[in-house]
Amino acid sequence: MRIETAIAVNRFGLGARPGEMEKLDKDPKSALLDQLQGPPTPSVYLDKLPRSDKVLTEVLQARQMQREMKRKAGEEPVQKKVGGFGSMVRSHYVDQVGARFKNAVQTDYPFHERLVRFWSNHFAVSADKQPVSALAGLFENEAIRPNLGGSFFKLLLAAETHPAMILYLDNERSIGPGSIIASRAKKARRKKRDVGINENLAREILELHTLGVDGGYRQPDVTAFAKVLTGWSIGSDQGRFKAGTPGAFLFRENAHEPGSQVIMGERFQQFGYDQGVAVLRKLSLEPSTARFVATKLVRHFVADNPPVAMVDRVAKVFLDSGGSLPAVHTALVQSPEPWLVPLAKYKTPEEFVISTHRAFDHVPRRMKVVIGALEQMGQMPLRPGSPEGWPDTAEQWGGADALYKRIEWANAVARQAGSRQNPLDIGEMSLGANFSEHSRTAIKRAESVVQGTTLLLASPDFQRR
Amino acid sequence: MLRRRELLKGLGLGAFVAGVPGLAFANTPNDSRLVVFILRGAMDGMAMLAPYGDGNYASLRGKLALAAPGQTGGVLKADGLFGMHPALQHTHTLYQQKQALFVHAVASPYRERSHFDGQDQLESGSSIGNFHRDGWLNRAIQPLNSRQGGETAIAISQNTPLLLRGIQPVTSWAPSSMPDAADDTLKRLQALYANDPFFATRLQQALDSQQIAGDMSGSRKGRGNQKKQLEALMRATARFLSAPDGPRIAVLESGGWDTHARQGAAQGALAGKFSALDNGISVLQRELGDAWSKTVIMVVTEFGRTVRVNGTGGTDHGTATAAMLVGGAVNGGQIIADWPGLSTSNLYEGRDLYPTTDIRSVFKGVMAEHLGLQENFLDQNVFPDQKMVPVMENLVNT
Numbered sequence A: 001m002r003i004e005t006a007i008a009v010n011r012f013g014l015g016a017r018p019g020e021m022e023k024l025d026k027d028p029k030s031a032l033l034d035q036l037q038g039p040p041t042p043s044v045y046l047d048k049l050p051r052s053d054k055v056l057t058e059v060l061q062a063r064q065m066q067r068e069m070k071r072k073a074g075e076e077p078v079q080k081k082v083g084g085f086g087s088m089v090r091s092h093y094v095d096q097v098g099a100r101f102k103n104a105v106q107t108d109y110p111f112h113e114r115l116v117r118f119w120s121n122h123f124a125v126s127a128d129k130q131p132v133s134a135l136a137g138l139f140e141n142e143a144i145r146p147n148l149g150g151s152f153f154k155l156l157l158a159a160e161t162h163p164a165m166i167l168y169l170d171n172e173r174s175i176g177p178g179s180i181i182a183s184r185a186k187k188a189r190r191k192k193r194d195v196g197i198n199e200n201l202a203r204e205i206l207e208l209h210t211l212g213v214d215g216g217y218r219q220p221d222v223t224a225f226a227k228v229l230t231g232w233s234i235g236s237d238q239g240r241f242k243a244g245t246p247g248a249f250l251f252r253e254n255a256h257e258p259g260s261q262v263i264m265g266e267r268f269q270q271f272g273y274d275q276g277v278a279v280l281r282k283l284s285l286e287p288s289t290a291r292f293v294a295t296k297l298v299r300h301f302v303a304d305n306p307p308v309a310m311v312d313r314v315a316k317v318f319l320d321s322g323g324s325l326p327a328v329h330t331a332l333v334q335s336p337e338p339w340l341v342p343l344a345k346y347k348t349p350e351e352f353v354i355s356t357h358r359a360f361d362h363v364p365r366r367m368k369v370v371i372g373a374l375e376q377m378g379q380m381p382l383r384p385g386s387p388e389g390w391p392d393t394a395e396q397w398g399g400a401d402a403l404y405k406r407i408e409w410a411n412a413v414a415r416q417a418g419s420r421q422n423p424l425d426i427g428e429m430s431l432g433a434n435f436s437e438h439s440r441t442a443i444k445r446a447e448s449v450v451q452g453t454t455l456l457l458a459s460p461d462f463q464r465r
Numbered sequence B: 001m002l003r004r005r006e007l008l009k010g011l012g013l014g015a016f017v018a019g020v021p022g023l024a025f026a027n028t029p030n031d032s033r034l035v036v037f038i039l040r041g042a043m044d045g046m047a048m049l050a051p052y053g054d055g056n057y058a059s060l061r062g063k064l065a066l067a068a069p070g071q072t073g074g075v076l077k078a079d080g081l082f083g084m085h086p087a088l089q090h091t092h093t094l095y096q097q098k099q100a101l102f103v104h105a106v107a108s109p110y111r112e113r114s115h116f117d118g119q120d121q122l123e124s125g126s127s128i129g130n131f132h133r134d135g136w137l138n139r140a141i142q143p144l145n146s147r148q149g150g151e152t153a154i155a156i157s158q159n160t161p162l163l164l165r166g167i168q169p170v171t172s173w174a175p176s177s178m179p180d181a182a183d184d185t186l187k188r189l190q191a192l193y194a195n196d197p198f199f200a201t202r203l204q205q206a207l208d209s210q211q212i213a214g215d216m217s218g219s220r221k222g223r224g225n226q227k228k229q230l231e232a233l234m235r236a237t238a239r240f241l242s243a244p245d246g247p248r249i250a251v252l253e254s255g256g257w258d259t260h261a262r263q264g265a266a267q268g269a270l271a272g273k274f275s276a277l278d279n280g281i282s283v284l285q286r287e288l289g290d291a292w293s294k295t296v297i298m299v300v301t302e303f304g305r306t307v308r309v310n311g312t313g314g315t316d317h318g319t320a321t322a323a324m325l326v327g328g329a330v331n332g333g334q335i336i337a338d339w340p341g342l343s344t345s346n347l348y349e350g351r352d353l354y355p356t357t358d359i360r361s362v363f364k365g366v367m368a369e370h371l372g373l374q375e376n377f378l379d380q381n382v383f384p385d386q387k388m389v390p391v392m393e394n395l396v397n398t
Helices: A003-012 A020-024 A028-034 A052-073 A085-106 A110-122 A136-147 A152-160 A163-168 A180-187 A200-209 A219-228 A273-284 A287-301 A308-320 A325-334 A349-359 A367-376 A400-417 A423-434 A437-444 A449-458 B004-010 B057-064 B089-096 B115-124 B136-140 B142-148 B183-192 B197-218 B226-242 B269-294 B359-371 B375-382
Strands: A232-234 A249-251 A261-263 A266-268 B033-039 B100-107 B153-155 B249-254 B295-301 B321-326
Touching (some): A003 A028, A003 A423, A028 A325, A052 A085, A052 A136, A052 A163, A085 A110, A085 A136, A085 A349, A085 A367, A110 A136, A136 A152, A136 A163, A152 A163, A152 A200, A152 A273, A152 A325, A200 A219, A200 A273, A219 A261, A219 A273, A261 A273, A266 A273, A287 A308, A287 A325, A308 A325, A349 A367, A349 A400, A349 A423, A367 A400, A400 A449, A423 A437, A423 A449, A449 B183, B033 B115, B033 B226, B033 B269, B089 B100, B089 B269, B100 B359, B136 B142, B136 B359, B136 B375, B183 B197, B197 B226, B226 B249, B226 B269, B269 B295, B295 B359, B321 B359, B359 B375
Parallel strands (some): B033 B249, B153 B249
Antiparallel strands (some): A232 A249, A261 A266, B100 B321, B295 B321
């Protein structure tokens, strides 16, 4: 089996399933490019998930009910929440994490799936914030997954208008000081009510989603962009913000700051929602954006210190193609650099755990156990804890304790797997040309199959891609 | 239970890993202990230590303003100008016992408002335009590590924060709920990793930490509220820092301080975080026992938040903030602040608390007085090109 095949399935893919290497060995690069558009039919796991507007409406209603119950209970001890907000959010979270995990373990389009995960991490909405926990997996399915076949602009717009993003970066109640709502509030002298701008979404779009922190914007650009984004909100069927489809993106004209805004030297005179779309379009085509995105992609697919020549090349493809994602993704595969140094990337805990399941062709039944293990290794699914998303260098994943947890988990898996399968066969099937003589010898000498499997999973060959 | 390190030593396995220094942890001068607690997300210093006596405070802070001392939900008085957040009860007691001090209107040299760059600046100890890829605390422990040959510092987290990353070996530990791997398997892994320094070093460090943590490995971090979780981490920290051959410096981190919406005043989201922090400090004090008298806990964040409330009951990214030093070795009972005032013309860019003190002065002061590092070493190795930042004095009882 060729080294290119091992690189294709492990670095571009999610680790080999039985038989996967054989399928790719004839022409690994073409096989990867064939995966770019994703599976023709939706995954059985993901297809079962509810839509985010339904989920958001449901959990917000539960929260409302719980608050009312608490208020009514007054001094009385609060009734134990039965089917309350918290448990509802948790069960959505576990369902979504489970569906995307099982899909990743089973998919025949692992390169596409890796790209989906790369981009949902680029536009990270972290599930540690309520009620985003109930939406983070749906965000990936609805905003990211369907949009990798088009332009970066389309993906950007889908991400920024998804309710999970609006909530995560606090834009749902960002209200322009010159808007209709603000002037009404002023007349009614309702000073106590929150009426004003929140610049979080605007800042993170500039810093993390498009230009990058050194991309040439300044505080006045952030402030102006935040004004542009006032009114980007979520529909509701309750209270004073009743409008639109509950739980879905809604542009609230009456919260929008009127007038033109200047961002990075360009004046945006569009009205309403179109103004924000125009700014996103401009940002999506900026050289800084191309460079920022290319750097992250090359870091993901080649090395922690991304080679400059390849970053230049990919950024140029990005700009020349008007931000076409298939063109950019193709350039990654067709560049020589990813194929030069095998095992240059240290797997993240999720990559490690998914590739293990793929190697054993095993779909977990109890998702909570997997989530618990990932949390221990430092990567609770969909919870990077900040809009920057998960890091992508060995240095940042390489804590001593995190490695120890991987070893403990490898040992637990090996015990579960028992002696049904020979670890040498699994190593051969999963690692191919990356399976070193040194590892083979260590595994051969193991005192038991369980120990051999632990050694295989904890080996540098398996821990890297 | 047979202690793992003794077992491994008995088998002569230390020699398996080439290039890894001896198993013992290193020491600090006078056996002093340092805990650095990084609050990620830009903690609102104006809420932690409120300038209730500043004439502009109440009007600018609006509904987030805390009441004067003695009133319902009022601040805990430090002096005529400043008061601590009401959730910081224990810290206030420590302040009165001269074991806690605050530095206000403090900032790193970073003047933009990105969390991630702000944290990198805080932790790398870089001057603007000359970025270091390692952490200043890692550079600082070089003489301590070489003195004894072992790890002086531990990150109480799965992964090591930038502050501690660098050439000097450091270790990390976090609670586990998984069963131990067999000792024989670990021994074989050491052999398997022998040619791969990335894995070899980390496994050795992990084994050293396991030896001290012992049965604490069974404690669970994933369960319970933030208060309980922090309590567990503080207990573990105390265990490491009071072990006879354990590390002497620990770094902890906590997220969720980015209070853009519904931050709350005397009660609410931020108050809950202060309460957990306050409780964590009291747990650490209790568990450290005698070592408390030698301890400095430094609580820092990347930057502050806007003085005014934003449209969603929270505050946006700002500039200057407050930092806190607590512990038996702290020269407490003082508020160190060249207070810039809150009138609009005195605000940074018309929106943020104006920075008047460089956080690196505090770092340098603690390094000099508590860890006994020489000023020329600080200037050359720890904070290069930053000689103009003065060493703050009288932070620690010496």
